[in-house]
Amino acid sequence: MKVTPTEFQGLFVVEPTVFEDHRGYFMESYNQKKLLEYGIDFNFVQDNQSKSSYGVLRGLHFQNPPHAQTKLVRALQGRIIDAVVDIRKSSPTYGKSFSIELSDENKRQIIVPKGFAHGFSVLSDTAEILYKCDAFYNKESEGGLMYNDSAFNIDWGLADNELILSEKDQGYQPFSKFKTQFQ
Numbered sequence: 001m002k003v004t005p006t007e008f009q010g011l012f013v014v015e016p017t018v019f020e021d022h023r024g025y026f027m028e029s030y031n032q033k034k035l036l037e038y039g040i041d042f043n044f045v046q047d048n049q050s051k052s053s054y055g056v057l058r059g060l061h062f063q064n065p066p067h068a069q070t071k072l073v074r075a076l077q078g079r080i081i082d083a084v085v086d087i088r089k090s091s092p093t094y095g096k097s098f099s100i101e102l103s104d105e106n107k108r109q110i111i112v113p114k115g116f117a118h119g120f121s122v123l124s125d126t127a128e129i130l131y132k133c134d135a136f137y138n139k140e141s142e143g144g145l146m147y148n149d150s151a152f153n154i155d156w157g158l159a160d161n162e163l164i165l166s167e168k169d170q171g172y173q174p175f176s177k178f179k180t181q182f183q
């Protein structure tokens with residue numbers, strides 16, 4: 001398992017070691033002991049899985065404290081652009097975004113720590129996403145940011161006319177009006 005830190009404190013890209021032969025493949029998608037070697041220590045308590053069609057964009061979502069969540073995100077099937085925005089006020093990367101392609105082919109994962117807004121867009125016909133969370137979902141703690149805010153400059157890999165968004169995701173506030181609860 002290869003773990004690569006990013007310029008964002010606590011945000012890591014995880015690439016499992018994949019053993020392939022004529023029968024298929026085997027990999028450890030999660031190994032707490034190996035992640036501990038990199039100082040990554042989370043107690044995951046909930047798994048979430050979603051399936052979406054081409055053009056669906058979900059995000060940018062987060063859970064406010066005290067129900068904030070660290071996530072380990074991967075694509076079980078299909079291809080997505082996974083994007084995050086640092087919303088930790090005291091962070092040197094506050095307001096900056098990071099994105100990466102996750103797919104069933106590259107098997108990359110991303111560890112998204114508390115204090116990040118998270119979203120993804122689907123680039124394949126369909127995509128199934130699985131993410132582990134270290135805190136339980138709490139509806140009253142939901143928050144979000146405008147997915148297409150020019151402050152973030154996220155390339156979702158899709159034309160505007162291809163995007164399929166929920167009403168909720170279309171109504172989130174721009175970053176210029178956002179008051180973070182993450183210090």
